[in-house]
Amino acid sequence: MTDKRIETPQAIRGTQDIFGAEAEAFAHVVETFERIRRLYRFRRVEMPVFEKTAVFSRSLGETTDVVSKEMYSFEDRGGESLTLRPEFTAGLTRAFLTNGWQQHAPLKLATHGPLFRYERPQKGRYRQFHQINAEIIGAAEPQADVELLVMADQLLRELGIADGVTLQLNTLGDGESRENWRRALVEYFGDHRAELSEDSQDRLERNPLRILDSKDRRDRAFVADAPQIDAFLSGEAQEFFAAVTEGLDAAGVAWERAGSLVRGLDYYRHTAFEFVTDRLGAQGTVLGGGRYDGLVEALGGPATPAVGWAAGIERLAMLVGERGEPSADVAVVPMGAAAEAAAAGIVADLRRAGLTVDMAFKGNMKKRMSRANDSGARHAVILGEEELAAGEATVKTLSTGDQARVPLTGLLPVLKG
């Protein structure tokens, strides 16, 4: 006879099942973001996790790594090319246009959820990962950049991780400044082409700005003397950046100028920033974003300025560390069928009164008391035939072992006290 084992399918590479203390940390990040987003009056949006492929290919730039090799794209049954979202901004912009949200501009939006990128997984880097995201669409003023940055700063502070994280800030100037700078960089690095790393020779074609933050020694020698963005900034772009930094200073947000900080995606202009840490190995960026005044037009809309940022929930959760699962206030321990029936009502009443209550469904008393202990409850409410007959319960304070009979009608004040 053939002995066939049923193979349990494995989870997809780069996906994760998050549970327990890690899941609590994850939830804590999201809850903190939700709370702060309300303080700043950002409105909540929900969006589809997939879009027509063109939404991303047109807005991120065909030559970017994300579009050229990291998207999960597929044809649906109608032959349409669809893509699981690799980021939020493009879909958000599409939603802004297709729903006529121009009428609400300037519009402050917040969302969070899963994103998908076909990358080599590492710590803090997954194929399905999760971000929180904040955007302001339809505001050309530097105050919008400032508000987003102050919000990001407050989020990191309230998560208790701000002191290990620094804000690196740069400007890419307006479209013209950026283009002139880009041309100067191509010319400069082109003169040293043969001496650059292989990666940077490739970057020269695809994304010359990226050479600036290359880690390769061969490149660094030239980066030091490379043309600086500051030399190409128009007067207007300089004023814009000055307004942003003044706003940050006024709000007490610490920042560092990072002249070689650039963004990988094509749509960025003016402000570019990253909150970075050295505690996550190669994945240093915890929150990043900038201004993308060119994007709405790239998707066929009217010229519309916008700024935004996104942060990796897994990375923030790792910095936050594991969080204990909250303990119960009360554990109810019924013994016998009659007590179990009565306990259902008691448990419901206690929960309706706002207490967190646990009740084991099975096991002997010893087992249930052990579960009560594990739940971290202050009190165990023991309900057996004897108590039931008297209309009472035994309330045991688990830390001391003291116990006393309490009438069922008077349970709540005892348990709340």
Add this chain to the structure above:
RNA sequence: GCGAUCGUAGCUCAGUUGGUUAGAGCGCCGGUUUGUGGUACCGGAGGUCGGGGGUUCGAGACCCCUCGAUCGCCCCA
């Protein structure tokens, strides 16, 4: 996509130059206590050594392939 390290019970790991029935701690189940947890003691269950192929009298240990994780590069949150 490239380079490197790793993969043994639910978890964290030990397994000497390849050599008989693969171990520990924690956790789990049961007992000492058939209505009392947290401490202690006793006992038990649980592993095709990631998967496949090969070398060998003999492989958890060696070789090849594959899957996965981790660390860099790349990229990015």
